[in-house]
Amino acid sequence: xxxxxxxxxxxxGHTAAMHAKRxxxxxxxxxVVSPNANWNWIPSNIWxxxxxxxxxxxxxxxxxxxxxxxxxYHQAKAVGLLPEGDATDATGAVDIEYTDADRRGQPARxxxxxxxxxxxxxxxxxxxxxxxxxxxxxxxxxxGHATQASAALDEVIARMKAGRRxxxxxxxxxxxxxxxxxxxxxxxxxxxxxxxxxVRELADVIYLTNEHELxxxxxxxxxxxxxxxxxxxxxxxxxxxxxxxxxxxxxxxxTEVAEGVVxxxxxxGTVAQQAFDFAMLLPPFRGVALPTVDRAGxxxxxxxxxxxGFMKVDADYAAKPYEEWSAKDWPRxxxxxxxxxxxxxxxxxxxxxxxxxxxxxxxxxxxAPAPPRTGMPSGTQGKVVAQxxxxxxxxxxxxxxxxxxxxTAMGAACIASIGAGLRTGAAATITMSPIxxxxxxxxxxGRDPKSTFGEIGLAGHWLKRLLHxxxxxxxxxxxxxxxxxx
Numbered sequence: 482x483x484x485x486x487x488x489x490x491x492x493x494g495h496t497a498a499m500h501a502k503r504x505x506x507x508x509x510x511x512x513v514v515s516p517n518a519n520w521n522w523i524p525s526n527i528w529x530x531x532x533x534x535x536x537x538x539x540x541x542x543x544x545x546x547x548x549x550x551x552x553x554y555h556q557a558k559a560v561g562l563l564p565e566g567d568a569t570d571a572t573g574a575v576d577i578e579y580t581d582a583d584r585r586g587q588p589a590r591x592x593x594x595x596x597x598x599x600x601x602x603x604x605x606x607x608x609x610x611x612x613x614x615x616x617x618x619x620x621x622x623x624x625g626h627a628t629q630a631s632a633a634l635d636e637v638i639a640r641m642k643a644g645r646r647x648x649x650x651x652x653x654x655x656x657x658x659x660x661x662x663x664x665x666x667x668x669x670x671x672x673x674x675x676x677x678x679x680v681r682e683l684a685d686v687i688y689l690t691n692e693h694e695l696x697x698x699x700x701x702x703x704x705x706x707x708x709x710x711x712x713x714x715x716x717x718x719x720x721x722x723x724x725x726x727x728x729x730x731x732x733x734x735x736t737e738v739a740e741g742v743v744x745x746x747x748x749x750g751t752v753a754q755q756a757f758d759f760a761m762l763l764p765p766f767r768g769v770a771l772p773t774v775d776r777a778g779x780x781x782x783x784x785x786x787x788x789x790g791f792m793k794v795d796a797d798y799a800a801k802p803y804e805e806w807s808a809k810d811w812p813r814x815x816x817x818x819x820x821x822x823x824x825x826x827x828x829x830x831x832x833x834x835x836x837x838x839x840x841x842x843x844x845x846x847x848x849a850p851a852p853p854r855t856g857m858p859s860g861t862q863g864k865v866v867a868q869x870x871x872x873x874x875x876x877x878x879x880x881x882x883x884x885x886x887x888x889t890a891m892g893a894a895c896i897a898s899i900g901a902g903l904r905t906g907a908a909a910t911i912t913m914s915p916i917x918x919x920x921x922x923x924x925x926x927g928r929d930p931k932s933t934f935g936e937i938g939l940a941g942h943w944l945k946r947l948l949h950x951x952x953x954x955x956x957x958x959x960x961x962x963x964x965x966x967x
Contacts, residue, residue, distance in 0.1 A: 483509045483874045486575060486593035488559050490515035490543055491523075492856065493827030494599030496863035496967065499958055502552050504871045511551075512591060516558040516580045518542060520956055521624050524856065525949050527663065529627035530761070531634060531670045533900070536624035539953075546958050556581040557589070559600065559769070564785070564820045565776040566592075573822065575771075595870045598792050598825040599863060602766035605655075609764070611738035612654040618738050618760040621667060630761055634671065637759045641680035647758040650743055652689035654762030656734030656842070659851035661690060661698045664763055665718075666897035669909070671761075672725050673899045687755065688722065689730040689745065689762070691848050693840060695719050698895070699850035701837045703913050704926040705935045714911070717935050721909060730755070734846040738762065748840045748848050766828060766851065768792065784819050791831035793818065798833050806834050808919040814883035815866050822879065824866045827859035836917055857893045858916060860967030861886050888916040892932055898945035908941030 483505075487498045490513050502511040519540040528534040547554040561576035572592045579587045604622050606613030614620055619630035637647045651668035653661065668688050675681040696702050696714030703714040722729055730745070737744040743760060746752045768790025773782040786792055795818060797810040810833040817823040825831075832852045839849035865886040873881045892914030900906030912934060918927025926933075955965040 483594045484512065484592060485510065485595045485597065485870055486512045486514065486591055487597045487599060488514050488575065489599035489601050489827075489829065490517065490520060491599060491601045491827060491859070493601075493829070493859040493863035494597065495520060495543075495956060496860045497597050497599060497826065497867040498547075498552055499550065500864050500867040500963070501871055502550050503963060504867075505874065507551060509874055510553060512553040512555065512593075513543075513547060514555045514557050514559055514575070514577055514591070515543065516556065518544070518556055518581070519624075520546075522949065522953050522956065523622075524663075526621045526624055526627040527666050527670055527898075529624055530619075530621040530630040530667060531674045532631040533670075533674075536628050539949075540624050541953070541957060546956075550958055555579070555589070555591070559771055560588075562771040562773040562785070563590075563776075564596075564773065564781075564823060567776060571776065573820070594822060595873075596823045597863075597866055597870070598823065598829045599827050599859075600769035600829050602828045603769055603790065604764045605767050606764045609655045609735050609738060611740075612735070612762060612764060616738055617740050618654065618743075618762045620763065621663065621761065622763065633759055634674070638675070638678050638680055640758070641675075641683040642678070644683070646683050646685070648685040648687065648756060650687045650689055650755060650757040650760040650762070652687075652730075652762060653691045653733075653850075654735045654738065655765040656691045656846050656848040657765045657851055658691055658763055659699050659766055659853050660763055660855070661692055661850055662853065662895045662897065664688070664690065664761075665698075665909075666899075667761055668727060669721075669725070669897060669899045672727060673906075677900075685728070686726070687728045687730060687757075689733055689735070689743065689755065691733060691850055693732055693837065693848075695722065695729060695731070697837050697850060698911075699835075699837055699853050700913065700916060701918060701927070703911070703928060703933050703935075704930065705933060706930045707934065711930070714935065721937070732840065732848055734842055734848050735762065736846070746842045746844065746846065748842055750843045768829060768831065785817060785823070787831040789831065792823075792825035792829055794825050794830045796831070796833040798831070803834075803838050808889035808915070808917055808921065810834060811887055811889050811917050813885040813887040814869065815862055815886075816869075816883055824869070826862040826866050828854050830854070830862075852917075854888075857967060858888055858891060861891060864967055889919050890915055892916070896941050896945040896948070898942050900942070906942040906946075907937060907939055908945050909935065909937045910941035910944070911935045
């Protein structure tokens with residue numbers, strides 16, 4: 482009997498565990514370790530953050546789903562990795578610490594034949610003084626954060642209804658942030674709610690971002706094919722912001738979030754501040770690097786993890802100038818080059834480099850959006866790695882060829898829905914293929930012009946609402962769940 486341990490129960494980890502168990506059945510063990518009791522469809526936290534949904538509508542308990550599927554579930558956090566085993570057993574192991582009420586703080590050691598690291602990110606609010614729910618801004622990174630953001634937004638709206646002008650700042654709380662798409666979607670939902678409440682004329686809405694230009698999204702921007710010809714994502718986005726009267730601050734690294742004031746610097750040397758009454762600023766991500774030792778107890782963490790805490794996989798991590806970055810640098814199998822029975826998927830794997838050109842301020846602060854690795858890419862990677870592990874187990878061949886899912890050959894869609902009603906909403910729908918530009922196959926723009934486009938309208942909004950329903954259905958492992966694409 483083989484044992485697969487999955488660290489993390491987000492999109493990547495949950496997907497990997499379900500597909501592995503479905504194909505392996507009772508003959509082998511699948512174990513999930515997650516510090517959270519609930520699964521969260523994070524894209525819909527945007528709606529929670531503006532009061533259009535509740536936290537219960539975007540979460541559900543994990544334990545009943547895993548029990549029904551026959552997956553062993555430990556509500557715990559991983560605290561150490563022993564890929565060579567220990568003095569008593571050469572089988573790989575992971576040390577965990579329970580987080581549930583009955584066993585909180587208790588340690589345990591789980592052995593594995595295969596390990597899938599899908600721990601996701603650490604939310605590093607601490608890298609910017611005053612950033613985050615424990616500071617002076619709100620967040621939508623978790624359903625709990627989004628609930629707090631909604632309450633704060635309600636307070637601002639109440640003040641506007643009393644005739645007081647308010648300033649709302651939405652965007653990125655550090656120069657190395659990712660998830661610009663989430664900030665973009667949130668700022669347009671805030672604008673929509675303010676119009677619904679009849680107070681938009683009393684609001685100054687500002688989008689503050691580390692993007693070099695609008696529409697970068699951490700993927701270096703796009704060129705859309707439209708009936709009228711080609712248009713850049715910058716031009717397309719600029720028209721949306723102008724139409725809605727949202728002011729934009731670009732190329733910014735936030736240095737501090739004080740009470741009612743966000744301080745920032747830009748790559749041209751500008752040092753400025755912006756007063757606010759409401760600020761939703763996303764944090765930078767770092768990897769969940771685990772203390773890692775060999776069988777003798779020697780620290781070998783640097784062999785498995787990059788300096789940013791993400792796990793190294795089959796990518797080219799050689800340092801080189803931006804002009805030499807290539808699609809060939811990116812991973813295909815997500816297998817550790819040191820331990821072939823260890824994989825990292827979703828946000829947990831270390832990208833070889835940024836996708837957007839990196840910049841910095843004169844003081845040396847980074848202004849460089851990190852590569853997005855969430856949603857569709859995460860689910861696809863989780864499924865493909867599960868298939869690799871299943872193949873190796875079923876054929877009793879630990880060196881069987883790995884399945885592949887390169888972000889240089891993978892498309893993705895970003896649907897930024899505005900509002901939540903079936904007749905009153907809209908959505909900015911962006912598709913691109915591939916995610917990582919491949920200038921060898923697409924010399925002009927790095928992406929397939931037939932598959933890269935942007936549209937806005939009610940149809941995209943319906944699609945976003947449908948995806949919310951379908952993916953929660955899938956994550957609950959309802960009948961036929963595996964037929965729903967990642």
